[in-house]
Amino acid sequence: MSRRAMSLLTQWSSRVFSVELDGAPFYFAIQERHRGEDMPQVFKEVQGHERCYSVLVCSSDRINQARFYAQLKDKLLRDLPKGCDLSPMSSFLPNIKDSLLKGYFLKEKSACSPLTEGLLRDVTQHDPVLVCSYLRSEDGDLWTQRLWKDADSQMMEMSNDYCVVSSEAPEYHPATLNIINSDVFYSFEEAYDVLKESADIIPEATSALELLPSRVEARSKPDFPVIVIEGLDATGKTTLTESLRDTLGAVLLRSPPKCLSPLRARFDREPPLIRRAFYALGNYITAEEIGQEGMKTPVIIDRFWHSTAAYAIATAVSGPVCNLPADSSEVYRWPTDLLQPSLVVLLTLDPEERKRRLRDRGQGETAEEQELDHNQLFRLKVEEAYRRISGPACITVDASPPADQVLQQVLLLIRGKCHL
Incomplete structure (x- = not known):
């Protein structure tokens, strides 16, 4: 023994x-x-x-x-x-x-x-x-x-x-005892160590590590605003982020970054510890891109750390929404070494309207998105976890009006918060 x-x-x-x-x-x-x-x-x-x-x-x-x-x-x-x-x-x-x-x-x-x-x-x-x-x-x-x-x-x-x-x-729900640096990662080093320890049994881990910046430090904010658009699939993130890019003359980035795409299917087959570490490191690659682009122009990001954390917390904690960690829990804190955006907008949509949009798109969904469709409780937990994340917190915007109206509402927020 x-x-x-x-x-x-x-x-x-x-x-x-x-x-x-x-x-x-x-x-x-x-x-x-x-x-x-x-x-x-x-x-x-x-x-x-x-x-x-x-x-x-x-x-x-x-x-x-x-x-x-x-x-x-x-x-x-x-x-x-x-x-x-x-x-x-x-x-x-x-x-x-x-x-x-x-x-x-x-x-x-x-x-x-x-x-x-x-x-x-x-x-x-x-x-x-x-x-x-x-x-x-x-x-x-x-x-x-x-x-x-x-x-x-x-x-x-x-x-x-x-x-x-x-x-x-x-x-506290028992899963919360092990969430920190197991389901959700709060530093580059913690996530890096998991992939490094995995390299002997997962060859692709070495490929992922080679894509990472050589050193990650907490950065001061770039000269230009950094705006994150969050939300479940089919809430209009792509339409909005592309419209914001064109309207503001901004750079549009996506998280996970494109360079990780060839590896995602491999890590999606791994257990949460390894899979979540992989996606956490994707945020640091995106942060490196933000740091470079944000010195020249505003940056719009389609999903960032909020998504990584919200899905992980909602998956780890079973049962009803009340089982989630309390609002003040450290599981909702922003990583100290990850670049903080200027503004985070969370698009919300009536579940039936979201399903209708998904059907109209006819596109494949991730396993977690499929879970959202047939498990209302999981969707509610994801949305509530989004709302509880702090540093910065999400500002909720109703995505049900026409796209041009949603764009104008978000532009008002950006001008008020970021002075663009």
Whole structure:
């Protein structure tokens, strides 16, 4: 057993566990004795199942941990017997940053499947995981957790059964404990280190690193205004940014920058840690371009750091909008070493009108944009995350009027804020 796993076991009984059912987290805890507590809601939901399991990834190597977590899902979905359901799961220490372990919760209707047990035994032999069984009492009123022994180590006395009990929802959604420099990056160095660590297993990471500026420093603002236009697909960003370019005699840039386009499909297949680091570094390439162009002319940018952060936060935090970090959370702060724009405009549009425009365009969408179309909750979280980002904050503009009216409204904002 790894040193990382052993350290986790010393505070095992202090951890809270979360299982995602229908997109919302359900929480439970463990204790040595049952004191008449109510059965956790997640186990009420699985009463039709005879046995459950959890598999939590605990590698000390963050790159391997992120990739293995994604690969583990594929392996389980492929090899588990029929009738065994899979749900995302996590374990964490409340309010302790970087304490989150991610994994999966398995629900099985048969009393004990040799195929499931054999598959999980095989996983524990070769991979950085902690596996638990959850056993239901004969009367069905109590579930217990049993942490599997590692045959190759002296795993203390961790084969003890723990009673599963209810746990209140934590003050902060557990995903927020690990968002900083994992889902959202707040410095060039943090994102750079992830791609550098990935280079041995992802050759394209080296290609991406070669495109980066040799050194990134917090810059003073360019001589001319820098205006960012944000918004979901089909809110009119392209039309508006091109109109602003022509009207103001500005330079138009896009983020991610064009030089990353050949690599995007490759990094879109990677887990969030690596994928988000790649797109975070794209913002720094764009910032370098802004610094050069902004000394000569106004700069218009089609998306920037707000998009990178808003989509990442909304994806990481499951459940309703209220699960997002509070307005004052540090996850919404602007990176200290990234050039700050003069003005950020967020275009908003009625969901049905946005869908109509997408249909009319007939263009392909990213996976995240497809998620926006069939998941209203995800769209609401993205839009709310946009609104909560500070330094600078977004100014919301209704994009439903004709394009020329939207242009005039944004020009008024630019003249008022940027004195153009």
